[in-house]
Amino acid sequence: MMIRGCHCLYEARAYVALVFSLFAALFLAPQEARADSFQTTAPTAILVDADSKAVLFEKNADELVAPASMAKIMTAEIVFNELKSGRLTMDTEFGISEHAWRAGGAGSGGSSMFAKVNTNVRLEDLLRGLIVQSGNDAAIAIAEGISGTEDNFARRMTDRARELGLTKSTFRNPTGYGDPAQKVTVRELSKLALYIIETYPDLYKMFGEREFTWNKIRQLNRNPLFAFNIGADGLKTGYIEESGYGLVGSAVQNGQRLVVVVNGLKTAKDRAAESRKLLDWGFRAFEARQLFQEGQVVGEAQVFGGDQRSLPLVSKRPVRVLVPRGETERVTARVVYVGPLKAPIQKGTEVAKLQVNRGDMKAVEVPLYADEDVQVGTLSQRALDGLMEFSTGWARRAFSSLLERI
Template sequence: MLRSRLQAISMISLCLIALLLSSVKPASAQEMPHPFAVAAKSAVLIDGDSGQFLYGQNPDERISPASFVKLLTLFLVFDAIDQGQVLLEDKVWISEKAWRTGGSKMFVRQGNRVPLVELIKGIAVVSGNDSCVAVAEFLQGNEQAFVEKMNQKLRELGLVNSQVQTVNGWPAPDQYTTARDMALLALSYVQAHPQALQYHQLKDFTHENIRQKNRNSLLWRDPTVDGLKTGHTEDAGYHLLATAKRGEQRFIAVVMGAKSEAIRGRESLRLLNYGFRNFVSVQLFKKGDVLLQLSVWKGTEGQVELAAGETGIVTVPLTLQADVTWKAQAPAQLFAPIERGQIIGEVVITTKDKVLKSIPLVANQEIPRAGFFKQAIHTAALIAGEHGKVLILVVVLLGGAVGGIWYLRQRKPKRGRRRS
């Protein structure tokens, strides 16, 4: 009977957590605002810190990524550098295949050894198809193995509407992406490797005495723009993935399928300006901040600290900045054992009753299960319900009384026999 009751209590707690987590949509899954039309097939604007979507036009329409694929190639290159697998100074041997690669080129020469950092510039600045092949062969031995790593990275990032078949975006069957996925890729890339922006913002690059300009025209039009990638194919049209930072605020704009270079540049800058003029990011707490303390039943400790699983930052219209609030939600009862990092509940961030974001609440410490006597007291209290405190007091007093009587009886001297 007792065991069944405790199991029922545990199930109720788990159900409460599930209900809380299922009641809030993530910001990326909500319907995107679309206050004006962009002259392109699809377009997206997101905040570069919170990742919130602020504008969307056909965000999930599949389209050929063209040279946007190179951003994923660079992502893997910088991953390898951060993991200590390669160095910027490493010399990369140029194969015949890399040398013969067509399209936009860095103009590497077969048999030469080129520093990896130069190949990075060749990809970021002049969109070199040949340099993409060179780094793919350097890191994985061949293009196909590198493509497999690229698709694996897409899955890790949750970009389920993207798939690549080449290392440089050369047109191929079953190669596609969406504006939403490219915005999220750029967000992850910039946050994971902010040092990469120093290459993307270069206005020109010279290799083998051949000087070429960066294809991102916004670098000349707006000094706050520091990236990120262009793309173009005859079928897909003109793409631009642009990012800019003004003060502490960063936005990322994606325009895909424009009819010309001029249009993609104009519309991308329009989206960026729309973001800076109308939105602000509000940070409410940092990852690891303790936001709530809850009582714990049947544990060695009586309370557990619940901390934010990630930084609480949201982006809102300037007019709603003062209306941003948050509320922690967690089960009414918690039972040991509890593991450090265990998700207990969530923090819901809202503005004027509109849910903006939900963030997990995690246990800040480990709490093992208590000993038998303490568990018995807590079990009795749970059964007694609202009279639990009285029952605990009675049990403690009775236990003390029994212990006291036993102690006194042990101390009482035995009477000796009377002599005759």
């Protein structure tokens, strides 16, 4: 099956190739597994499939809420990015200032790695103190070591959030301590978690460590999902009075990863139960169907001024869609690109996107890449393309003008 391009009137002169309709007839589970039957007591929640980025369930997912210690996921991402770039190493040492010790240490009343004041601690140990023990002293020491002050680091957290496409979340400190201006959404926390999992697979493993001992004090990871046999391997809990009990969690079963975020629950027990219930339902209620294999040609795009008129498009990873078990649902796909594409084009260049819809909901969007080199065409080829583009462009403008009058 291959998607062939068609000339369509589209904003920004984007050509859209409407391709195929698939009818997924799945009668593999009882009716109670329907996607619209699930409910949760969590005030805000989201469940996302990591591979397809499909949202399987959401409830008030764009509501701004206090993140509590889930803010430390962003603190960790900044450190991971510094490590990946080579600006820091695991052996880099940061000092434990009196402020870090007083505001985040044992006497502060919050979670702590119990680092001693006026000592230097290796970044690798601070990271484990931050991630496994949820140490506020570790978070402050990291912030001061990288940016000088918590305030400077918090601005960097927000700037980094914008770079990653988190448009609503705002950070005011690296710990998650309450601040009226520190707000996130569960949707954006899920995006941040997925980014970390995909971008830093080796460093992400720290989120799955079950315990860490520092200053002769052994502490267990606070993630309640580790107590269940559901394949959990991260990420972070949070609680302050303003937020209630929250969790960003991830689990893998049979090669499928789901990310869950809940917030606003009344007790730690409720947090554990609702998170597990969401994950159990997600693994049970959906199954993956592969539409295209890695490297398979999925469609074509038109080319202007090249030695060929069309260009085959491929995905660099398998394209799968999650479909509810026990339901028959229409699946459609289309290739979207701004074009026609102009030669020359190098093989492997990202030039389009494949959008797959399940019913009325977008289920998957993946980048598509040129599968061939396209060289600049001969003078006669370019002249013919120019004439065709002029005529079709005139037709589009005329049709658009006609629509405006109707």
